Amino acid sequence: DTAVSQTPKYLVTQMGNDKSIKCEQNLGHDTMYWYKQDSKKFLKIMFSYNNKELIINETVPNRFSPKSPDKAHLNLHINSLELGDSAVYFCASSQALGVRGGGYTFGSGTRLTVV
Amino acid sequence: QKEVEQNSGPLSVPEGAIASLNCTYSDRGSQSFFWYRQYSGKSPELIMSIYSNGDKEDGRFTAQLNKASQYVSLLIRDSQPSDSATYLCAARTPSGGSYIPTFGRGTSLIVHP
Numbered sequence: 001d002t003a004v005s006q007t008p009k010y011l012v013t014q015m016g017n018d019k020s021i022k023c024e025q026n027l028g029h030d031t032m033y034w035y036k037q038d039s040k041k042f043l044k045i046m047f048s049y050n051n052k053e054l055i056i057n058e059t060v061p062n063r064f065s066p067k068s069p070d071k072a073h074l075n076l077h078i079n080s081l082e083l084g085d086s087a088v089y090f091c092a093s094s095q096a097l098g099v100r101g102g103g104y105t106f107g108s109g110t111r112l113t114v115v
Numbered sequence: 116q117k118e119v120e121q122n123s124g125p126l127s128v129p130e131g132a133i134a135s136l137n138c139t140y141s142d143r144g145s146q147s148f149f150w151y152r153q154y155s156g157k158s159p160e161l162i163m164s165i166y167s168n169g170d171k172e173d174g175r176f177t178a179q180l181n182k183a184s185q186y187v188s189l190l191i192r193d194s195q196p197s198d199s200a201t202y203l204c205a206a207r208t209p210s211g212g213s214y215i216p217t218f219g220r221g222t223s224l225i226v227h228p
Contacts, residue, residue: 033216035218040220041153041201041220041221042218042220042221043159043203043218043221044218045215045216045217045218048213048215048216050213055213056210056213056215058215090158090159094216102164103149103151103161103164103205104149104159104161104205104216105161106158106159106160107158108157108158109157109158
């Protein structure tokens with residue numbers, strides 16, 4: 001049983017399109033994240049939700065909109081896709097928000113290619 | 116700006132040697148530190164977490180934390196070719212009542228037979 005699952009695994013789309021990536025975790029974690037990993041492997045946090053509440057919103061274009069219908073799900077919708085959005089997007093979850101909140105469990109990633 | 120710095124490498128060690136990976140962080144308020152391993156095309160996988168000054172051992176892995184020097188390291192004993200991967204250092208740093216997970220850019224490790 002996959003702990004953090006995200007779909008799709010690969011996404012190829014044209015500039016200007018709108019796309020969504022879905023994420024679900026069955027670990028019972030309260031906090032979920034979206035990360036972007038660029039071609040140089042830099043893993044940068046985009047958003048974090050704690051029990052459906054947005055708590056971290058890093059400098060991300062407002063074309064990116066996260067949605068958390070419940071604490072087990074965190075989806076990412078991207079409007080008007082641009083070439084620079086091409087990257088691997090990882091969903092992750094962790095047990096708690098505090099100092100010793102445990103490590104992050106990552107999904108398998110979604111490789112987004114904008115052409 | 117909160118940063119976690121790592122040498123990008125590659126760090127090349129022979130099989131059976133000790134691999135030493137280092138990381139520094141800029142925010143003294145950081146409390147929790149993690150080492151992740153990422154194979155090419157795969158997702159990061161947690162290897163170790165450390166919260167207190169000193170050493171923490173788990174099998175062939177030892178994490179070391181020195182908060183005064185703002186320094187975290189990972190030692191891999193008896194390195195194997197299967198340890199070849201990118202190792203990411205992460206810190207949980209305080210920000211506005213919450214904690215932001217900040218990752219370094221990773222160190223590429225190559226273990227050659």
